[in-house]
Amino acid sequence: MAGQQYDAIVVGSGISGGWAAKELTEKGLKVLMLERGRNIEHIKDYVNANKEAWDHPHRGGRTQQMIKDYPVLKRDYPLNETNLDYWAVDKDSPYVETKRFDWFRGYHVGGRSLMWGRQSYRWSDLDFEANAKEGIAVDWPVRYKDIAPWYDYVEKFAGISGNRDGLDVLPDGQFLPPMDLTCVEKDVAERIKKEFKGERHLIIGRTANITVPHGGRPGCQFRNKCWLGCPFGGYFSTQSSTLPAAMATGNLTLRPWSIVTEIKYDKDKKRATGVTVLDAETNKTIEYSAKIIFVNASTLNSTWILMNSATDVWEGGLGSSSGALGKNLMDHHLGIGAGGIVEGYEDQYTFGRRANGFYIPRFRNVGNDKRDYLRGFGYQGGGTRQGWQKEVAEFSIGADFKEALTEPGVWTLGMGGFGEMLPDPTNKVTLDKTVKDKWGLNVLNIDCELKENEIKMRKDILADAKEMLEKAGVKNVQAREGDGTPGRGIHEMGTARMGRDPKTSVLNGNNQVWDAPNVFVTDGAFMTSASCVNPSLTYMAFTARAVDFAVSELKKGNL
């Protein structure tokens, strides 16, 4: 079945797809945005957003039936009763794990922009230059000065709250007013600064929650229910931000239930001509054509599409001529940290529910610090006063016990590390030969694990957390050494990296596929290395930059 002609097609509607659609439509292009799952309309379809704990039969927990139905999602916190509809159904969309990889997906309009953690940090040249300086993988074809104006641009639109901390490793941005640190966080921040002579910092998290009205959105109400979808547009998502902007141009067509199975490629013109869509409801095949294609299907699914495209020219798919397609899969490794009790502050409490925490930016392998591993890590955490879940030693049951539980307990402060994972070609995805999904499509095989560098780093993450908290006066500090299985960071990156040489990279420095200049990949797949900061803001900036380049090239007749 023949479809229509558009100026541009955007594959995927998550954080980067939404940005691509906004930028392309605002530049006057007629755009088709394809989403493999159902539509979720802003506010109207946030069906649980105004429910309280007691409105859920299991108070937000998980049932045995859910555990049975979601063999992957059950591995961590995402499996829960309150936003189950926002997570992909594992049994419909299986994948093969040569090594365990926890892949938590959102297959609907908005993708994981609805459930994301919203932490938004800039990279610095410490990150962009690392591969070149250390001889790891390939050099980034981009430096901080190239992307800084685009960080400015996306921050101003998305609305990032944060404090201007003046740190080299974590450049300041265009921030809305910061959220408050709690009294014990301020205390520990001061002590860390003093103990570590100004070389380590505890700062308020920089988050895509708007602390003042912004872009027509009323702003964060401090309910801490972000992942249900926010009726106040309190945080950046496709639905709250980029989709309405794209729709307002009159240039956007959004088509849910559209699984892109292939990018059509004309080998004579060396250009993509469009995409093939499998309608997820009717199983019918439709073709759409366009001058430009933005691939934003989420890291691993973007690579899956490339692998299934132009296979008559390259057996391994579009972009495989480099040998880099599918390789160098990365995540952030976490699950390690420490926590304890902060004494005092009995006359202090908090008001409101802050959907944010504190951040301790990277300090290892910075300046003169040299470790027996490369790169570094940051910590995210919080200092809060205990509620009813505290332990009451004096009473076992009864009225006194109840009264004791209804008063707040001691202040606790804890944090967990987010470590950089090096690109490694043996961490990879391939197309599996046997397993098919619900639609009869081939699936990915994921083969990824933490290597020596990450394992060494984890020792520091643990020891440094404990040492810092103890030096900062935190009592009864307990270390936590948890599961570092890749995927759990939900920051899949790499597998279609950018570089300076078509022989070793899938994309050039403008996110353009070397072998098909009118195809751009601007989700996490393009990442040449991983840094240790949350990646979404960087996807936004690179997407806006790539659209600017693409449209200018189109106008010059180069695409």
Next chain:
Amino acid sequence: MINRREALSRVALIMGGTVLGAEAFLSGCKTDTKGVSFSKDDIAFLNEVAETIIPATTTPGAKEAKVGEFMQIMVSDCYEEKDQAIFMEGIKKLDEASKKLNSKGFMESTPEQRNTLLVALDKEAKEYQAAAKPEDPKHYFTMMKQLTLSGYFTSEVGATKALRYVAVPGKFVGSYPYKKGDKAWATS
């Protein structure tokens, strides 16, 4: 995707992994659930057990929060089969313990007798859990107590009357005055 995860993990960490609320989110149950059936008498019984743990005071107790009904739902839907068996058996064991200690069934006992019994069972359960390995079965009274606390404090009466709850705070204050006797927030 971080704050929520870190918050939950932190609770579990600080509390040595024994916390109910966090555990309900994070526990990785493994097997299918088989039907368990609760009679009306069972639910009434569980409501009285819960009320003894969290009695009505100046604020409503566990019975008004329908904790017995909550236990039925949680045990039926969320418990693994082996834990369901321990829990159902526990209802009988608790009543037998009552007969032994107070010479009458739990439902026939006075509030004082019920209190004495559950204080003793709480001690027994704590001693048992302290010696148990992670893979050992849980004590039935530990289950009942945990379900009582999570069921009560996440109920509407528990959250809004025994604790404080503001649905739409509208702001966050990191240093907010507190004086002894002020209630804890239902959730942070």
